[in-house]
Amino acid sequence: MAQDSTYDLIVIGAGPGGYVAAIRAAQLGMNVAIIERSRNLGGTCLNIGCIPSKALLESSELYYSSVNHLKDHGIKTGSVKFDLQRIMDRKKEVVSQLVRGVSSLLKARSVDVYTGSAHILPAEGQKTKTVEISRRGAKKQQISGAKVIIATGSIPVELSFLPFDFKDIVTSTEALSFEQVPEKLIVIGAGAIGLELGSVWARLGSEVTVIELLPQIMPGWDVQVSRRMNQILKKQGLNLVLDTKVLGCEKKKAGLQVRAERKDGKEEFFTANKVLVSVGRKPFHEGVGIAENGIQWDERTGFVKVDKRYQTSAENIFAIGDVIGEPMLAHKAEEEGVVCVERIAGIPAELNYNAIPGVIYTAPEIASVGKTEEQLREDEREYKRGMFSFKANGRALALGSTNGFVKVLADSRTDEVLGVHIIGPRASELISEAVTVIEYGGSAEDIARTIHAHPTLAEVLKEAALAVDGRSIHSL
Ligand code: NAI
Numbered sequence: 301m302a303q304d305s306t307y308d309l310i311v312i313g314a315g316p317g318g319y320v321a322a323i324r325a326a327q328l329g330m331n332v333a334i335i336e337r338s339r340n341l342g343g344t345c346l347n348i349g350c351i352p353s354k355a356l357l358e359s360s361e362l363y364y365s366s367v368n369h370l371k372d373h374g375i376k377t378g379s380v381k382f383d384l385q386r387i388m389d390r391k392k393e394v395v396s397q398l399v400r401g402v403s404s405l406l407k408a409r410s411v412d413v414y415t416g417s418a419h420i421l422p423a424e425g426q427k428t429k430t431v432e433i434s435r436r437g438a439k440k441q442q443i444s445g446a447k448v449i450i451a452t453g454s455i456p457v458e459l460s461f462l463p464f465d466f467k468d469i470v471t472s473t474e475a476l477s478f479e480q481v482p483e484k485l486i487v488i489g490a491g492a493i494g495l496e497l498g499s500v501w502a503r504l505g506s507e508v509t510v511i512e513l514l515p516q517i518m519p520g521w522d523v524q525v526s527r528r529m530n531q532i533l534k535k536q537g538l539n540l541v542l543d544t545k546v547l548g549c550e551k552k553k554a555g556l557q558v559r560a561e562r563k564d565g566k567e568e569f570f571t572a573n574k575v576l577v578s579v580g581r582k583p584f585h586e587g588v589g590i591a592e593n594g595i596q597w598d599e600r601t602g603f604v605k606v607d608k609r610y611q612t613s614a615e616n617i618f619a620i621g622d623v624i625g626e627p628m629l630a631h632k633a634e635e636e637g638v639v640c641v642e643r644i645a646g647i648p649a650e651l652n653y654n655a656i657p658g659v660i661y662t663a664p665e666i667a668s669v670g671k672t673e674e675q676l677r678e679d680e681r682e683y684k685r686g687m688f689s690f691k692a693n694g695r696a697l698a699l700g701s702t703n704g705f706v707k708v709l710a711d712s713r714t715d716e717v718l719g720v721h722i723i724g725p726r727a728s729e730l731i732s733e734a735v736t737v738i739e740y741g742g743s744a745e746d747i748a749r750t751i752h753a754h755p756t757l758a759e760v761l762k763e764a765a766l767a768v769d770g771r772s773i774h775s776l
Contacts, residue, residue, distance in 0.1 A: 305412075307333045309644070310431050310445035312418040312588060315343020317621030317633030318451035319402050325641040326409035333443055334411055335418040335433055341402040342395075344453055345630040348473040351398055353496050355391040356476065357661050360503035364663075372700055382504065388477060414441065420448055420589040420617065429616060447616050447644055450588055450604065451637065454581040454622035459488070461548045468556055468574055469549065472497060475576045482506050486558050486572040488546050490517035492660045493578035495533070499662050502538050509539040509570055511546055511560055513579075518660065522672045522707065522721040529666060529723060532703060536663070544568070549575060583623045593617060601625075608650075610640040618644070632656050655739045659728040664704050667731035670719030670738050673709060682712035686744060686767030690724040692774045693763075694755035701725035706764040708734075708744055715743035715768070726757055733761060744768040 314336035366380045416435035433441045456471040487494040490512035502508040543563040558570045583602045596613040604619040621633030642649040657669040686708045690696040704724030720734035747765035766772040
């Protein structure tokens, strides 16, 4: 701990937004403190979000493939079993390795880490901010800083008629740590969390029903991609119930009974051992001292309001990540952290919100960047579309994973790439090329003329770019 507890910058929250901001600030020569209420650094993403879910997705997919696909490769096995305890232990090991990594990174940059809940003390007219840190069983501590960044993230949305009991009616946190595979799992909401965790438990043998309010899974994503995913998940055994509103849930002897209403007004009942409510997340800034410091926020959504430099309505207090708005993604928070700190240091950085990729780690994966066809039509923007299937790709065939396609959308006049949507193997990795092209204002022709190694999955993106002008080579 520094002798002097006055800092150039105090960051509240050590998730991907906060800890990245702290590291970048330290690189720029600032004297930095970071305050985290949890004992573990890394926030939701590392501890109860992106990382543990990816660990479970990988283990469950390996098991599912061993049972269902090894025989396609001529590999014979005895009966394949899994050990849920070991799966969970491995998940914990992955998480703790990364959490330790964040700790080392902060230490290496001489960032002071404080454990406790932070409260910015109101101090009218005073430029330096004082932050009080409280922790159960410990004496309150105060540190001060020239600037403060709020990076306190988000928490799951609760349905008023279906409160969490964190045992049977659960958030994603509990659904990442079930001690047994639930015989029947109901997932409310077919967004990223619902589909990823629904997939995990379905692969391990749970009978999974996903109930979605809207007429498509993954609302807001490319409709064609969403429809294809719907077919694929159904084949994998997920029961997808669309256009259906959950009204309540009763605990009965036989288990939980969820009452829902279809669009035509018909009432329907579903039974389960566990109900995962994944209907979105909301910003979290309780106790930070938003109101007392005159920081404005949106009354309806709860998001803290910021300007282009991420400064809130209170001078020298900034906010980044989930707490300021959608999309609630770790990589968006990280970049906001970097840009915010660089702007404080006088570097004219900016974030291109049109080039933020989105990924859902189902099997196959889905990834997207830029505009969807639906958005382009709404904007009355004239566009061309090129599509190519993984079925005609050598590497995908060799992998035995040919389900899916790449769609490239380009401006009709300038050929500028406006959006790329992928459903297919390793979509999460393939999307990076499209992000780079959009970031640089590149065209479909740029992708089409770029040499792609053969045989690779990335050739599907090249062929889709060629298809924008009807000249893909490997299609009939
Ligand atoms: P989401 O916003 O992605 O999806 C929520 C779904 O619930 C929507 O389809 C919505 O129509 C539906 N819904 C809302 N109210 C409902 C109701 N009463 N009954 C039935 N359906 C209802 O939210 P989700 O999946 O909880 O994820 C939260 C946040 O975390 C999102 O911002 C997401 O982007 C992020 N996240 C990202 C991941 C990734 O990048 N792979 C993984 C997990 C989460």
